[in-house]
Amino acid sequence: MHGERVAVVGGSIAGCAAARALRRAGAGEVVVLERASGRLQDRGVGLAIQNERYAELEAAGYLDARMPWVPLARRPWVVRDGARREGREIASMPFPFRSYGWGSLWRELRGRLPDEVDYRGGTVVRSVTDGPDGAVVLLADGAEERFDLVVGADGHRSTVRAAMLAAGSSVSAPAWGGYLAWRGTLPVEQLPRPAGAFPEDAATTVAFPGGHMIAYRIPGAPGGDGGAQVNWVFYATPPAHLAGELADPRTNPSAELTSELTDYQHALVERFFPGYWRDVVHATPAESRLLQPIHDAVAPRFAQGRLVLLGDAAAIARPHTGSGALKALQDATVLGRALLEADSLPAALAAYDAERAPVGRAILELGRSLGRAQVLRTPDWASLDQRSFECWWQENSGAGVGGRPLGS
Numbered sequence: 001m002h003g004e005r006v007a008v009v010g011g012s013i014a015g016c017a018a019a020r021a022l023r024r025a026g027a028g029e030v031v032v033l034e035r036a037s038g039r040l041q042d043r044g045v046g047l048a049i050q051n052e053r054y055a056e057l058e059a060a061g062y063l064d065a066r067m068p069w070v071p072l073a074r075r076p077w078v079v080r081d082g083a084r085r086e087g088r089e090i091a092s093m094p095f096p097f098r099s100y101g102w103g104s105l106w107r108e109l110r111g112r113l114p115d116e117v118d119y120r121g122g123t124v125v126r127s128v129t130d131g132p133d134g135a136v137v138l139l140a141d142g143a144e145e146r147f148d149l150v151v152g153a154d155g156h157r158s159t160v161r162a163a164m165l166a167a168g169s170s171v172s173a174p175a176w177g178g179y180l181a182w183r184g185t186l187p188v189e190q191l192p193r194p195a196g197a198f199p200e201d202a203a204t205t206v207a208f209p210g211g212h213m214i215a216y217r218i219p220g221a222p223g224g225d226g227g228a229q230v231n232w233v234f235y236a237t238p239p240a241h242l243a244g245e246l247a248d249p250r251t252n253p254s255a256e257l258t259s260e261l262t263d264y265q266h267a268l269v270e271r272f273f274p275g276y277w278r279d280v281v282h283a284t285p286a287e288s289r290l291l292q293p294i295h296d297a298v299a300p301r302f303a304q305g306r307l308v309l310l311g312d313a314a315a316i317a318r319p320h321t322g323s324g325a326l327k328a329l330q331d332a333t334v335l336g337r338a339l340l341e342a343d344s345l346p347a348a349l350a351a352y353d354a355e356r357a358p359v360g361r362a363i364l365e366l367g368r369s370l371g372r373a374q375v376l377r378t379p380d381w382a383s384l385d386q387r388s389f390e391c392w393w394q395e396n397s398g399a400g401v402g403g404r405p406l407g408s
């Protein structure tokens with residue numbers, strides 16, 4: 001880059017990483033336009049990054065060891081089995097991941113932004129128009145600003161993606177996956193007994209007909225008392241009469257967790273969960289729960305003219321893929337590399353598009369495969385043993401969980 005003026009729309013994970021990448025690549029002025037003022041609200045609360053993917057991002061300078069994390073090592077799968085309180089383990093898979101809190105990761109990324117980055121919280125972008133003399137960003141207060149490049153890091157309902165659509169690209173709306181993720185967190189000290197039922201390095205998965213729940217420890221919430229927490233995500237289809245409303249892409253990424261939906265989850269837990277894991281769900285305070293209808297989407301192109309998409313604006317990955325935040329960080333890393341290496345801005349954007357759009361499509365397909373196998377068409381879990389589970393895992397794309405290597 002040669003001192004260009006760049007706007008990054010969205011100052012979340014993708015936006016912060018992109019701003020860093022742009023400065024390193026030689027952008028003259030980087031302005032981050034973020035709708036939220038102050039701290040961003042915690043999203044999924046927990047996220048896990050595979051150790052090898054972490055190492056790549058650390059080497060590239062986007063993550064570092066001082067960012068709070070918790071080591072995870074294995075993923076036991078358990079089912080209810082009579083009165084056995086912790087259930088019966090049917091199989092265990094290696095799980096070489098680091099877990100992070102979404103809010104703390106965002107805070108660390110935000111805190112590492114170079115001072116020269118102009119991060120404007122409380123700034124809403126209404127529209128973006130690409131043109132030969134620059135891309136014009138219209139703000140909600142009516143002000144207009146012209147940039148050499150506009151980076152869309154503005155999430156699932158991206159205004160920048162909409163601008164690409166207006167410019168002739170066929171971007172489809174997020175597609176409903178047919179099921180929900182109920183999410184919750186609770187302090188580790190509020191875990192039920194016995195403590196040994198949930199080892200510290202485990203991402204335990206409770207499997208039941210029509211769904212599963214994964215639970216693992218994450219670092220304490222930023223600004224909280226600092227104690228570690230447990231994060232769980234429970235997947236199942238909703239009651240049929242609510243499916244139409246939840247399928248609306250406008251409800252993505254989160255919808256109201258009504259008492260009806262909490263009762264519905266609790267009924268499934270009562271029916272299918274071992275006692276220990278039922279108590280984990282019940283011990284979770286109402287204010288630390290949220291509901292995420294599962295949708296996915298991928299933009300046909302990640303770059304066009306002076307516009308480029310990153311993170312969820314480019315492709316929404318289902319949470320089982322273990323790659324939402326990871327993909328955002330990888331997108332920024334690849335964009336930064338392309339901007340450094342290419343001879344011109346159009347060549348850099350073309351190289352970025354060529355490398356990352358196929359990854360977005362692959363992650364979309366991976367998420368669909370995992371959703372079918374682990375929620376919509378679950379196997380007879382209780383009949384599986386380690387060997388048959390491993391075959392099922394391979395057949396159903398489980399090996400892809402944790403994202404693709406950088407540069408693949």
Ligand SMILES: Cc1cc2nc3c(=O)[nH]c(=O)nc-3n(C[C@H](O)[C@H](O)[C@H](O)COP(=O)(O)OP(=O)(O)OC[C@H]3O[C@@H](n4cnc5c(N)ncnc54)[C@H](O)[C@@H]3O)c2cc1C
Pocket residue numbers: 009010011012013014015033034035036040043044045046047048102123124125126153154155156157158159253254291292310311312313319322323324325326328
């Ligand atoms: C409920 C939920 C749970 C999730 N759980 C996980 C998880 O467990 N693990 C994982 O890896 N990923 C998870 N994800 C995905 C993860 O949050 C994202 O992949 C990650 O944050 C990277 O997203 P992003 O920065 O591209 O977009 P986002 O985090 O969505 O950020 C987009 C930003 O753009 C801003 N913005 C949007 N429109 C405008 C506008 N017009 N003007 C100005 N600013 C705008 C928004 O305020 C927001 O801050 C979850 C997502 C959701 C919704």
